[in-house]
Amino acid sequence: MPGILRNNILVIGGGSVGAIAAVNIELGGVSDVTLVLRSNYDVVNEKGYDIESCDHGNLKGWRPSKVRNTVPNVSEEGLPYYNYIVVATKNIPDISPTVIDLVSPALRIGNRTETTIVLLQNGLNIEKPFLTSFPDTIILSGVSLIGSAEPSPGHIVQDEPDRLLIGAFPHPSANVLIAEALAKSFVVMYSSGRKTDCTYSPNVLHDRWRKLVYNACLNPICTITGLDSGRIRLADGALNGLVRPAMREIVRAARAAAGVDLAGDVIETMINVDPLESYLKPSMQQDVEKGNYIEFENLLGEPLREGRRAGVEMPTLEVLYQLAKAVQWRIKERRGLVDIPT
Amino acid sequence: MPGILRNNILVIGGGSVGAIAAVNIELGGVSDVTLVLRSNYDVVNEKGYDIESCDHGNLKGWRPSKVRNTVPNVSEEGLPYYNYIVVATKNIPDISPTVIDLVSPALRIGNRTETTIVLLQNGLNIEKPFLTSFPDTIILSGVSLIGSAEPSPGHIVQDEPDRLLIGAFPHPSANVLIAEALAKSFVVMYSSGRKTDCTYSPNVLHDRWRKLVYNACLNPICTITGLDSGRIRLADGALNGLVRPAMREIVRAARAAAGVDLAGDVIETMINVDPLESYLKPSMQQDVEKGNYIEFENLLGEPLREGRRAGVEMPTLEVLYQLAKAVQWRIKERRGLVDIPT
Numbered sequence: 101m102p103g104i105l106r107n108n109i110l111v112i113g114g115g116s117v118g119a120i121a122a123v124n125i126e127l128g129g130v131s132d133v134t135l136v137l138r139s140n141y142d143v144v145n146e147k148g149y150d151i152e153s154c155d156h157g158n159l160k161g162w163r164p165s166k167v168r169n170t171v172p173n174v175s176e177e178g179l180p181y182y183n184y185i186v187v188a189t190k191n192i193p194d195i196s197p198t199v200i201d202l203v204s205p206a207l208r209i210g211n212r213t214e215t216t217i218v219l220l221q222n223g224l225n226i227e228k229p230f231l232t233s234f235p236d237t238i239i240l241s242g243v244s245l246i247g248s249a250e251p252s253p254g255h256i257v258q259d260e261p262d263r264l265l266i267g268a269f270p271h272p273s274a275n276v277l278i279a280e281a282l283a284k285s286f287v288v289m290y291s292s293g294r295k296t297d298c299t300y301s302p303n304v305l306h307d308r309w310r311k312l313v314y315n316a317c318l319n320p321i322c323t324i325t326g327l328d329s330g331r332i333r334l335a336d337g338a339l340n341g342l343v344r345p346a347m348r349e350i351v352r353a354a355r356a357a358a359g360v361d362l363a364g365d366v367i368e369t370m371i372n373v374d375p376l377e378s379y380l381k382p383s384m385q386q387d388v389e390k391g392n393y394i395e396f397e398n399l400l401g402e403p404l405r406e407g408r409r410a411g412v413e414m415p416t417l418e419v420l421y422q423l424a425k426a427v428q429w430r431i432k433e434r435r436g437l438v439d440i441p442t
Numbered sequence: 443m444p445g446i447l448r449n450n451i452l453v454i455g456g457g458s459v460g461a462i463a464a465v466n467i468e469l470g471g472v473s474d475v476t477l478v479l480r481s482n483y484d485v486v487n488e489k490g491y492d493i494e495s496c497d498h499g500n501l502k503g504w505r506p507s508k509v510r511n512t513v514p515n516v517s518e519e520g521l522p523y524y525n526y527i528v529v530a531t532k533n534i535p536d537i538s539p540t541v542i543d544l545v546s547p548a549l550r551i552g553n554r555t556e557t558t559i560v561l562l563q564n565g566l567n568i569e570k571p572f573l574t575s576f577p578d579t580i581i582l583s584g585v586s587l588i589g590s591a592e593p594s595p596g597h598i599v600q601d602e603p604d605r606l607l608i609g610a611f612p613h614p615s616a617n618v619l620i621a622e623a624l625a626k627s628f629v630v631m632y633s634s635g636r637k638t639d640c641t642y643s644p645n646v647l648h649d650r651w652r653k654l655v656y657n658a659c660l661n662p663i664c665t666i667t668g669l670d671s672g673r674i675r676l677a678d679g680a681l682n683g684l685v686r687p688a689m690r691e692i693v694r695a696a697r698a699a700a701g702v703d704l705a706g707d708v709i710e711t712m713i714n715v716d717p718l719e720s721y722l723k724p725s726m727q728q729d730v731e732k733g734n735y736i737e738f739e740n741l742l743g744e745p746l747r748e749g750r751r752a753g754v755e756m757p758t759l760e761v762l763y764q765l766a767k768a769v770q771w772r773i774k775e776r777r778g779l780v781d782i783p784t
């Protein structure tokens with residue numbers, strides 16, 4: 101039932117995070133979602149999603165309003181503009197196409213204030229390339245604490261509730277009140293299905309650094325050791341030898357680089373955030389096992405660089421970063437992006 | 443042709459290093475080798491080794507004088523004593539049985555000066571448990587710079603010459619001249635087939651620390667990143683970000699902890715010791731890929747502890763050590779040595 105009061109929403113990326121976002125936005129009943137898929141397009145286009153969700157129950161054959169396998173070029177295709185573009189892909193700035201390349205055609209040339217971009221992605225400084233490329237567009241931060249995975253294309257298993265923190269990234273020129281209003285409006289739209297915990301959270305830097313205590317540390321450590329977040333807690337000395345030292349470096353960097361004081365129990369909270377018995381693999385570990393590129397630059401490289409610039413010693417994260425970079429190179433080679441002499 | 447002037451030699455471990463050692467010792471023509479095998483016993487006992495060697499050519503169906511699948515218990519079996527026991531197994535002190543457990547039955551009780559033990563193994567402080575358990579026995583150091591592998595049981599491919607440095611480990615009570623003489627006598631026996639480069643080298647600590655520049659660094663880095671020693675040289679920034687910092691820590695530790703001054707070009711020499719185009723996997727990487735335990739304590743843990751005791755900062759090796767320890771735990775779990783809550 102399209103109408104002038106309905107929101108026109110583009111969700112780019114329909115993996116385990118994007119699919120649940122699309123469900124929440126459609127469930128609100130006031131928005132039409134166009135969902136852009138890549139690797140799972142054929143399956144979802146043909147049969148819809150098979151979703152097992154702790155928030156939504158079982159949704160067999162679920163589809164948003166529209167499904168596409170390319171990002172719409174709104175100018176060329178003469179499409180109406182999107183109120184929000186939700187980016188739920190991986191963010192891998194060291195591999196082309198970048199997120200900027202991906203989003204660009206969905207913004208109307210010359211009218212880049214009419215659309216708000218929501219980055220439902222992890223890591224630090226991910227808004228920076230957007231502020232450079234689209235200086236008039238407001239960029240929202242979405243920090244998702246969802247536990248979900250896509251064990252096979254189109255099959256989404258969400259076993260932990262979708263808790264989403266939305267706020268506006270600091271913007272060099274946009275009106276703060278407008279940015280706040282757009283963030284709050286997104287929260288209302290996302291939450292109106294009443295199945296999810298989506299909250300307006302103005303302190304974006306705090307939310308992002310807090311999640312990095314997990315993401316900059318457990319993601320690479322689990323990826324590199326091949327131990328999931330349950331097993332890393334059981335392995336001889338891994339918590340005291342690796343995880344806690346790395347997390348302490350992030351806590352110190354957050355304070356020195358961003359003035360973010362994380363709660364005193366953040367390290368133990370993040371260590372125990374995944375239930376022990378479920379033996380969950382952090383997203384980066386899942387990516388490596390699938391042969392996908394890893395998000396190590398925004399999760400690990402940026403906080404490391406920020407911390408070092410602020411004078412924090414980060415010996416553990418430095419080595420983890422260098423190792424992750426070598427792992428990324430290995431994936432590049434396997435995917436034919438680098439040639440080696442024979 | 444047994445005779446009283448012949449040496450009675452026990453070689454424990456018939457993988458890629460032990461098999462070539464057995465060949466060299468038998469080729470000398472003055473020794474009888476009893477070779478103790480484990481995983482490849484059935485194949486070698488039935489069909490002999492299939493050896494492709496740059497030193498020895500192709501040896502199809504090669505066998506030493508005797509092949510066994512257990513370490514002989516010389517006292518119980520009433521066997522003559524061994525002149526030398528060459529230990530060519532992996533040395534993994536954190537997993538039972540240890541090398542001490544393994545060697546023990548091959549020494550006659552109460553007569554532990556008649557046999558000399560040759561540790562053809564890598565890493566630091568490997569003689570210490572022997573000096574404690576068998577305080578009267580002389581222990582020789584064998585630092586092998588061989589390039590060989592066992593791609594399938596009993597099939598040995600040696601593509602780089604066997605260069606072996608033999609010297610006596612410092613001994614708290616034994617006569618230095620006797621220890622030297624026993625080392626030199628081993629060199630003569632090993633070299634008399636004239637196919638190999640086995641040298642007496644009195645500066646055991648120098649030889650061991652020098653090899654650690656490779657083994658403590660490239661072994662874990664290649665293991666953890668999944669990149670072989672050729673690829674790690676090609677991967678973005680891995681040499682400057684990981685390999686050289688780790689190697690510099692070893693060079694500093696060698697000087698501070700052992701007074702060993704390694705040659706100024708040792709780092710570049712070790713980086714380039716494997717031919718680039720051959721993309722060789724260091725032994726630890728091969729072990730992980732085969733699901734075998736890794737020798738991280740003697741290769742990485744001991745130099746790290748020695749360096750730290752001497753006041754050297756070793757941030758790179760510290761993280762690599764902790765990661766290697768977690769990898770070892772993963773292998774233990776896969777092999778059923780640890781139980782995890784379900």
